Amino acid sequence: MKPNDDPKPHDASVGDRRDADVRDDLVAYLDGELDDAARARVEARLAIDPALADELAELRDTWDVLDLDEAPRTTDGFTERVLAETKRERERRWWVHRVAPVAAAAVLVLAVFATFRGGANDPARTPITETELAENLDLLEDLDLLEELGEDIEFLAWAEENEELPW
Amino acid sequence: MHPHDDEDVKLMLRVRDGDDDAFACLVERHRDRVLSVVYRYTRDRGEAEDLAQDVFLNIHRNRMSYRPEAKFTTWLFRIAANRGINAMRARAVRKRVEAPAPTRGDGEAVPLDEMPDPKPAEAREGLERRELAERVRAAVDALPETQKTAVLLNKYEGRSYEEIGQILDLSIPAVKSLLSRARMRIKERLSPHLQREGERVAR
Numbered sequence: 126m127k128p129n130d131d132p133k134p135h136d137a138s139v140g141d142r143r144d145a146d147v148r149d150d151l152v153a154y155l156d157g158e159l160d161d162a163a164r165a166r167v168e169a170r171l172a173i174d175p176a177l178a179d180e181l182a183e184l185r186d187t188w189d190v191l192d193l194d195e196a197p198r199t200t201d202g203f204t205e206r207v208l209a210e211t212k213r214e215r216e217r218r219w220w221v222h223r224v225a226p227v228a229a230a231a232v233l234v235l236a237v238f239a240t241f242r243g244g245a246n247d248p249a250r251t252p253i254t255e256t257e258l259a260e261n262l263d264l265l266e267d268l269d270l271l272e273e274l275g276e277d278i279e280f281l282a283w284a285e286e287n288e289e290l291p292w
Numbered sequence: 293m294h295p296h297d298d299e300d301v302k303l304m305l306r307v308r309d310g311d312d313d314a315f316a317c318l319v320e321r322h323r324d325r326v327l328s329v330v331y332r333y334t335r336d337r338g339e340a341e342d343l344a345q346d347v348f349l350n351i352h353r354n355r356m357s358y359r360p361e362a363k364f365t366t367w368l369f370r371i372a373a374n375r376g377i378n379a380m381r382a383r384a385v386r387k388r389v390e391a392p393a394p395t396r397g398d399g400e401a402v403p404l405d406e407m408p409d410p411k412p413a414e415a416r417e418g419l420e421r422r423e424l425a426e427r428v429r430a431a432v433d434a435l436p437e438t439q440k441t442a443v444l445l446n447k448y449e450g451r452s453y454e455e456i457g458q459i460l461d462l463s464i465p466a467v468k469s470l471l472s473r474a475r476m477r478i479k480e481r482l483s484p485h486l487q488r489e490g491e492r493v494a495r
Contacts, residue, residue, distance in 0.1 A: 149472040156446065158453050158468065186486055187479040191447050193425040194432055196328035197337050199344065204319045207348045208312065214349070 151181055155188065300364030308355045315355075319348050322365070325449055326372045332432065332444050333376030334383060343375045350375075366458045369449065373441045373459065380437075424485060431481040439474035446471055 147170075153159050154167045171178050300321065306314035326347050331340035350371055358367075435443060438460060445451040445459060453467045462470070 145469070145472070148476060149468050152472040152475050153453070153468050156453070156471070183483055184475055184479055187482045188447065188475060190424070190482060190486060191428055191432065191443075191478070193421070193428045194332070195425075196331045196448070197340075199323045199327050199341060203323050203341070203345070204316055207319050207345050207352075208316055210345065210349055211312075211315070211352045214353070 147177070148180075151177070152184065155181070155185055298360075298363050300368075301360045304351075304355070304358055304364050305360065307352070308358050315352060318351075318364075322368060323348075326368065328448055329369065329372040329444055330376040330379065332440075332448070333380040335429070335433070336383075339379065343379055344372075347372050347375055362458055363455065365451075366455055369445060369451070369455075370459045373445070377437055377441070427482065427485050431478050434481065435474055435477060439470055439477070442467060442470045443474050443478075 150159065150163060150167050154164060159167065171181060300318060303314045303318050303321075307318065323344065327340055327344040330343040330347070331337065334340045334343065347368070351368065432440060432443060441460060442456055445456045446453075451459070453464050453471070456462070456471075457464050457467045460467070
């Protein structure tokens with residue numbers, strides 16, 4: 126059999142595509158979206174094809190009936206509500222820009238403080254070696270006193286300023 | 293038309309520079325058309341008004357990054373359509389959870405055409421008009437998401453194929469084909485009811 130003996134499938138797809146193109150043009154014609162040449166082509170075909178003319182009328186009627194799907198209008202005060210909300214958003218942003226850096230700094234200070242305090246009592250801490258124990262024996266003897274003093278923020282601040290902290 | 297010739301673009305540039313009166317003017321100009329778009333996704337007036345408000349707040353929040361590359365309405369409708377689509381998806385999920393659609397024995401959803409008429413005995417004109425309006429809404433709502441958006445923008449907002457293409461990120465031929473398929477679907481769903489209506493009027 127020669128390759129083109131049975132052109133049906135190929136023709137069918139071309140036919141489908143042609144139908145789709147005609148429909149697309151018909152809809153675009155109704156929407157006023159065709160250029161002059163395409164519009165003239167559609168009108169020429171409509172003049173000789175009553176089925177196509179019926180389809181055009183049906184497409185137009187079903188499109189017109191969509192007007193029954195009405196949408197409501199915005200309620201009174203819509204614009205004022207939008208403007209009031211933009212004002213609230215602006216104020217919120219002002220607070221965020223001013224307060225957030227201060228809050229972040231405070232969190233950082235607290236985190237550093239908690240690390241120093243918590244570290245001494247952390248059981249998960251790496252066990253110290255005998256050598257380390259020997260080297261820091263003086264410090265360990267005063268451990269209770271240092272922990273007590275560590276609870277006093279003013280002392281910590283003073284000690285840090287005067288480089289008196291043992292760690 | 294150059295974007296800068298667009299009156300809305302001029303207003304938006306003033307909004308970008310901090311002019312609240314210009315923003316109020318933009319909201320006034322477009323509030324109803326934004327509501328019209330989002331309402332047809334949600335079918336709930338209260339929710340639609342909240343969404344419309346959210347569309348304008350979004351524009352106000354992003355005013356500093358506004359660049360007039362296209363018509364202002366292209367940007368506006370893109371935001372409105374996105375909000376509407378998201379709300380429609382959320383609503384569909386809620387609906388599935390709350391009340392499953394009527395199904396046949398095989399579990400397939402019953403098409404609207406096969407559902408019993410709501411009130412066949414009360415064939416008054418007003419009621420029939422309401423029923424037809426209900427069928428129109430159902431036909432629009434049954435469209436696939438992108439087709440529906442194209443129909444809303446074309447039919448109800450009078451947007452050109454070019455602008456719809458910009459809003460949906462599609463070429464003009466793609467919009468043409470999309471709208472053609474949408475209109476064929478609508479025709480298939482509504483034609484039988486229009487014929488019935490025509491026969492009734494003829495009697």
